Amino acid sequence: DAGVIQSPRHEVTEMGQEVTLRCKPISGHNSLFWYRQTMMRGLELLIYFNNNVPIDDSGMPEDRFSAKMPNASFSTLKIQPSEPRDSAVYFCASSSGQFTGELFFGEGSRLTVL
Amino acid sequence: AQSVAQPEDQVNVAEGNPLTVKCTYSVSGNPYLFWYVQYPNRGLQFLLKYITGDNLVKGSYGFEAEFNKSQTSFHLKKPSALVSDSALYFCAVRGPLNAGNMLTFGGGTRLMVKP
Numbered sequence: 001d002a003g004v005i006q007s008p009r010h011e012v013t014e015m016g017q018e019v020t021l022r023c024k025p026i027s028g029h030n031s032l033f034w035y036r037q038t039m040m041r042g043l044e045l046l047i048y049f050n051n052n053v054p055i056d057d058s059g060m061p062e063d064r065f066s067a068k069m070p071n072a073s074f075s076t077l078k079i080q081p082s083e084p085r086d087s088a089v090y091f092c093a094s095s096s097g098q099f100t101g102e103l104f105f106g107e108g109s110r111l112t113v114l
Numbered sequence: 115a116q117s118v119a120q121p122e123d124q125v126n127v128a129e130g131n132p133l134t135v136k137c138t139y140s141v142s143g144n145p146y147l148f149w150y151v152q153y154p155n156r157g158l159q160f161l162l163k164y165i166t167g168d169n170l171v172k173g174s175y176g177f178e179a180e181f182n183k184s185q186t187s188f189h190l191k192k193p194s195a196l197v198s199d200s201a202l203y204f205c206a207v208r209g210p211l212n213a214g215n216m217l218t219f220g221g222g223t224r225l226m227v228k229p
Contacts, residue, residue, distance in 0.1 A: 004157070031214050043158075043204065043219040050214055091157055095215040101148045101165070101208060103215060105157030 002026070004106035006092050012112045018080040021109045024073055025094030033103060034067055034077050035091040043091075049075065050097070082113045116141040118205045120220040127195045127227055135190040135223045137205030146208035147188040148217060149179055153201045161203075164188060175199070195227045 005024040013019055025032050034046040047057040052069045060067070064083070069075040079086055089110045093103040118139045127133045139145055146165055150158040162173025169181045179190045190203060202224050206217040 033216070035219075042221040045216065045218070048214075048216050055214070056216065093157070097214065099146075099208075099215060101146060101163045101206075101215060101217065102160045103150075103158070103217065105159070107155075107157050 004092055004094050004104050006090075006106035006109050008109055009107060010110050010112075012114065013082055014114050015083055016081045017113075018078065019082045019086075019111060019113075021077045021090050021092075021111070023075045023077070023092030023106060025075070025092070026104055027073070028096070029094035029104070030072065030097045031095045032069060032075050033093040033095075034075070035093065035105075036088045037091060037108070038088045046077070046090075079111075082111075084113045087111055087113050116207045116218055118147075118207045118218065118220040120203075120205055120223045122223050123221075124224040124226060127225070129197050129227050129229050130194050133190075133192050133195045133199070133225065133227070135203050135205075135225060137188045137190065137220060138186050139188060139205075139207050140186065141207055145181075145183075145186075145188075147179075147181065148206040148208075149173065149177070149188075149190050150204045150206060150219070151175075151201050152204065152222075158204060161190075195225075197227050197229055200225055200227045 007022045032049040046059045047067045049069045067077045089108045091108045093105045148163045149161040152158045164181045172178045205220040
């Protein structure tokens with residue numbers, strides 16, 4: 001079975017540019033999570049969707065960040081404009097709707113903003 | 115608010131020796147606790163969980179964890195470490211009630227197993 005698929009795996013961009021990260025969750029999963037990992041701050045939850053609806057976006061750093069889930073098989077995380085402090089690895093994870101505590105993570109998108 | 119703490123940034127152990135990676139938690143209500151592992155350049159993988167029942171929980175790759183309510187701890191253990199166990203380990207707690215599978219992760223502990 002295909003796992004969670006993220007793209008791009010690596011992105012290098014210049015400050016001020018728009019960045020779009022993409023995620024395809026596991027088929028049949030109806031919860032989707034975006035996490036950010038940095039050395040300084042560890043693993044932070046940015047936003048959580050359930051049935052394509054954002055449930056908790058309290059972790060989104062600021063208005064420069066936005067996330068959408070137009071359907072059950074696709075989500076995007078957009079940063080506009082990007083800043084060097086946004087450099088991090090961004091993970092998407094999905095899970096079934098039932099509580100199991102088991103999240104399935106993608107391989108991550110490593111973003112470098114110069 | 116719920117939280118987990120991993121007091122050690124790194125744990126070093128020799129291959130074949132037992133290992134322990136520590137985790138303490140703070141939650142209101144029943145604790146739902148988890149361990150995940152991250153290998154280099156990969157996403158996190160689920161190892162094991164405590165929901166209810168026996169305080170000793172067994173998981174993947176020979177790992178187990180001991181839930182201790184009085185000490186609010188959930189330490190990860192393995193009787194005999196392998197070099198291939200070297201990775202980053204995260205303890206996690208479930209988010210607020212009705213938050214589905216939303217988890218709050220600790221800062222992570224790097225496990226180094228030396229031959």
